[in-house]
Amino acid sequence: MKKETRQEEIIRIAARLFKEKGYSAVTMRDLAAEMGIKAASLYNHINSKQYILDMIIITLAEKFTDGMQQIQSSDDNCIGKLKQIIELHVKLSSQNIYGMASLNNDWMHLAEKRDYYKKLRSNYEEDFRSILEEGIASGEIVNEKPEVMMFSILTTLRSLYIWIPKKEDLNLRELSATLNQILIKGINK
């Protein structure tokens, strides 16, 4: 296990504060106080507040992109790929609870990297949609609008970070399985 650099520590603490109040409401003084140093000292490790947000969001967005590419290249059927997507979100969300908050709520405060992020996100959604369309074509899933299905599943998965920390008793494998039941098979008996 590689030792955490001071910059990484700053970014980690910042992500936690960003989750609580949002990027704009967290000041460099807040962050410094949480680190036990003065605000000016932060700039020995990072160039700007913007840089911190860039790192949190882009690093995480690229992990989702990598995960989706692996899923796409697997030879699972539609339902199997959806299961893999659920597992990907449970895994990345549980590993990056704080980063997920920035990814969902503060991406609009990206500057130069904003378009790049939006491109990653739209590619991800396009891949997701095409999995659903294949499933409809092959008769694996119901013939409802793929856009609404994707929206429903994806917003649930993207909001996992709000909810995972409250449920430490629930292990992640069990959570994936329960979500698979609810999101795919429905709650109707």
Added chain:
Amino acid sequence: MKKETRQEEIIRIAARLFKEKGYSAVTMRDLAAEMGIKAASLYNHINSKQYILDMIIITLAEKFTDGMQQIQSSDDNCIGKLKQIIELHVKLSSQNIYGMASLNNDWMHLAEKRDYYKKLRSNYEEDFRSILEEGIASGEIVNEKPEVMMFSILTTLRSLYIWIPKKEDLNLRELSATLNQILIKGINK
């Protein structure tokens, strides 16, 4: 149709800006520019920036509370009540797209009214959970953890505001019906 007061107009425009950048990142100068006046003039109609956020969030949260109370007092079964909840969210979200963003993302910036909001929200979730528990007990819905089911359905419904404006072609009755299929009956064939 009662004419909109100047204060109501300010709150309406503010909600739109808050959706785009979040409460903290929107300045009174931004808001004034959007109204076509100077920042100082805003204070002839509202006491503070905080007051605007209070009005947006609390007004909307109370509408959800009222709606849930009506649903609870109906004699529908569990599935019927869930259908009503979906319709409530589709209706209120489509009528208050911008306000829903503040409700979801900026409630932590409430001050005195923050505890009141949190109470309304936890009461709402408690009512939701009890509907699911009744449905499990009566055998109407599957015996999965009610907490996970509620989380899954409610995060989807709470995120409708992100997605409704993009889908103006889809009418609201149809959207409710599709969500009912997907959230209740699942997407599995």
Added chain:
DNA sequence: GTCTATATTTTGATAGAC
């Protein structure tokens, strides 16, 4: 790597003229 001191902008908000 952290500090103090400080520059520069921007913020929410008020006073008073029209």
Added chain:
DNA sequence: GTCTATCAAAATATAGAC
């Protein structure tokens, strides 16, 4: 109801000493 002028506080960030 809106304006100009302004205040006081808070923001990001830099310079230079230790």
